[in-house]
Amino acid sequence: MSHPNRERADRILDAAGELLLRMGYRKVAVDDIARAVGIGKGTVYLHWRNKELLFKALLMRESADLTDELLASITADPAMILPHRMIPGSFLITHRRPLVMAMLRGNAEMFGALGDLDLHKKQDELRVHFEGAMLRHGLIRSDVPHLSYALSASTLGFYLGDTLSGEFEGIPLDEKAKVLAHVIRTAFEPPGEPDPAAVAEVAAELSSALEELVSSYRKGIYAHDPTTASG
Template sequence: MAELAVLDERAVRILDAAAELLLRWGYRKITVEDIAREAGVGKGTVYLHWKTKPDVFYSAFMREGLELARALLARMREDVDCVLPGPMTAAMFLLVMERPISRAMFTGNTDMLGDLIDPTSSRPAQIASASASYGRYLELLRDNGFIRTDLTTEELFYLIDASSLGFYFIQDPSPLVTNLSLPARAKMLADAVDRAIAPARKPDRRRLPRLQGAALEVFQQMEDQMFEVLAKSQVS
């Protein structure tokens, strides 16, 4: 994978070990010694790459986010409809739900992530960057007539986020609904988002190819920024 250009073989093993232990034990029970043992390196080698245990895991999360962004970009290139908010939200839902760490990040799973999801932490600067990119994407949609124009970018962002959250948190069907597969839930999510932000007039689908090109550029820039953050996350 491309991140190997900025993570040497030992660093990759360390992040792989941290991710595996996170799934197995949860953040609070893991020590740097555990990570080193799982990675087959000395404790000092871990500190050659990252100063603290939280630093190791934040880099692991950056890598996870980068892999998600790449997977979503691939879908957007393959399917022009995936640049529209409903299909894009559904595609992201399916990608997240098949990745346990991503799912924990999206749902704020404190049992697994512990203090790493402290909202007072300054670490989620990359989240602000991703939000700015998504804001530019929403502006593209509005300029091309694919979403409603009576709300601000911030209001649209909130509406999409609020419409999506329940699909992540209600991961197991209720006793009254037992046959909803993940693809079925993703389809419902796409419909919910589309209905929430649909424009007053039916959009001109002839604009889709142009929108696809512009949206790909925005999300590629976001991926590049995430890659740069990952590259700088190690001890220099």
């Protein structure tokens, strides 16, 4: 059943997202958000006690939607979990979400005090868990020194490359994703075809971890929702 309050909460978050991208975190006031939705400021505070909680809810919703997209792609094709497909897949999904991109690039002006979000902590824990599962099932090479660091540094360069130099801006996003896939496959995956049983097992394990992550995000988004709060 959909609650009018829940719908209103989503309208508030939609407006907050648009204003955040346009003005940056520090300049957006709760007044601006209320005006954009056509409600009073007090109504916004019914959902979230302050601006910081509102924007944390917005980023949680973005992360939940992004994770749902990843989950759908794994359900459609379990081989999506192979690093050379999962990492470029996430790269493309993330680039279609300007708020997540800004969050990733640590846009201080845009996010102000939100940089210390525990969203990152949950995602890091999941990444370590996923790498462990890959190693156990022989889907990733075991001879790469400091594997987590190597994977993370290799991937991050693709996200941050454009911010450091305009030299590669002309390369289309899909092409960049293909380059990323090539780098990950040749540097981190064992030669030959992966074992389908191992792929299926890791896909099931990762899917249930991602589902848990989404449900904890979704709970957090509306934690202060007057329809769910007990007092």
